[in-house]
Amino acid sequence: MADAKKSKIYNNPGNIEVGQGYAGETGTYANDRERPFAIFDTPQMGVRALTRDLITKIKRFDGDVDAIINQYAPNNENDTKAYQKFIKQQIGNKSKVDESDLASLITGIIKKENKGSTADYYLKDPKIIEEGIALSSKSFPSNYTYRDALLEHLTPLPIETRQEGGPVNAGQPYLVGEEGPELVVPNQDAFVLPTNSPETQAVLDELSAGVSSDVADAKALGQSLRGSSQSITDMVPQRSPTKDKVKYIKFDDPNAPRIAVPEEFDQEQIKEYLKSESVEAQMYDRGYLYKYGLQPSYYQDTVIQMTGH
Numbered sequence: 001m002a003d004a005k006k007s008k009i010y011n012n013p014g015n016i017e018v019g020q021g022y023a024g025e026t027g028t029y030a031n032d033r034e035r036p037f038a039i040f041d042t043p044q045m046g047v048r049a050l051t052r053d054l055i056t057k058i059k060r061f062d063g064d065v066d067a068i069i070n071q072y073a074p075n076n077e078n079d080t081k082a083y084q085k086f087i088k089q090q091i092g093n094k095s096k097v098d099e100s101d102l103a104s105l106i107t108g109i110i111k112k113e114n115k116g117s118t119a120d121y122y123l124k125d126p127k128i129i130e131e132g133i134a135l136s137s138k139s140f141p142s143n144y145t146y147r148d149a150l151l152e153h154l155t156p157l158p159i160e161t162r163q164e165g166g167p168v169n170a171g172q173p174y175l176v177g178e179e180g181p182e183l184v185v186p187n188q189d190a191f192v193l194p195t196n197s198p199e200t201q202a203v204l205d206e207l208s209a210g211v212s213s214d215v216a217d218a219k220a221l222g223q224s225l226r227g228s229s230q231s232i233t234d235m236v237p238q239r240s241p242t243k244d245k246v247k248y249i250k251f252d253d254p255n256a257p258r259i260a261v262p263e264e265f266d267q268e269q270i271k272e273y274l275k276s277e278s279v280e281a282q283m284y285d286r287g288y289l290y291k292y293g294l295q296p297s298y299y300q301d302t303v304i305q306m307t308g309h
Contacts, residue, residue: 009121010029010038010039011039011042011043011045012038012039013043013106013109013113013122014046014050014109015030015037015113016049017036017037018035018037018038020038022040022048022052022142023045023048023049023141023145024040024046024049024146025038025040043121043122043128043132044128044131044146045135045149047106047129047133047136048136050106051102051106051132052136054072054105054106057071057072058098063096063098065084065087065094065095065096066084069083069084069087070084083112086111086112090104090105090108090111092104102133106129106133107123107129110122110123111123135150138152140152245262245263246260246261246262247260247261247263247265248260249261249270249274251295251296253295253296253297256288256295256296257282257283257288259274259279261273275292
């Protein structure tokens with residue numbers, strides 16, 4: 001494996017090449033190579049891919065470290081002998097390894113393949129390697145995300161709870177929800193507020209006011225969307241806006257506003273609503289440009305891109 005440019009975090013601590021069917025892949029980098037490297041959705045899934053690759057090589061070469069590294073870091077891309085020497089130093093100068101050595105072997109490869117803050121990103125929290133190794137014990141479909149893998153492998157993994165509130169770190173799973181456990185994996189550091197705190201109530205009051213307006217807009221739109229026999233509004237029980245149950249449409253950008261729709265809307269009704277000018281206006285009022293089928297964009301960013309500043 002050759003060192004890749006590390007200006008960004010790709011959640012691939014071992015520079016695993018794309019096309020091997022590992023779960024959690026979301027794209028590629030180092031695309032000038034014959035076989036680019038895979039981008040993973042979380043560092044844990046990148047460690048999982050590295051672990052499964054190493055387990056295969058440990059079995060193939062009966063744990064011979066030189067043979068494992070010779071295939072992992074071939075001479076056409078690396079100084080293989082220097083790589084072998086470095087890894088042996090990291091694992092206690094062993095010449096043979098087994099699966100009990102995976103954690104130290106992975107740590108050595110991370111240090112070799114990554115530099116400075118990028119290596120620290122993977123090594124600062126030992127849970128990243130622990131979870132990656134734990135998840136490697138199961139086979140998952142290639143379209144599985146980290147969340148999918150966690151839900152299937154939930155019991156053996158130590159997952160912290162935040163039902164009573166507290167800080168959460170990006171990329172780490174937490175169980176939240178005062179009415180039953182819900183699994184969340186935040187994509188940025190944050191803080192969970194307990195349900196009964198004044199701060200939470202203030203946020204809920206603000207959201208409630210916005211939701212009531214959004215739901216009213218959705219139902220008003222439904223009056224103009226006549227189907228073969230009845231409109232969207234006809235299908236939804238008429239209740240006071242403040243008591244309407246809603247569900248939310250979320251986007252990839254964690255800062256983008258969620259769009260509230262009546263809970264009773266089916267997929268076709270949601271689709272028609274999201275195509276409406278009403279939704280575009282809502283998003284614009286909240287600072288985002290939005291068109292159905294595209295991710296919303298913060299309109300100041302869009303203006304900067306268009307003017308070239």
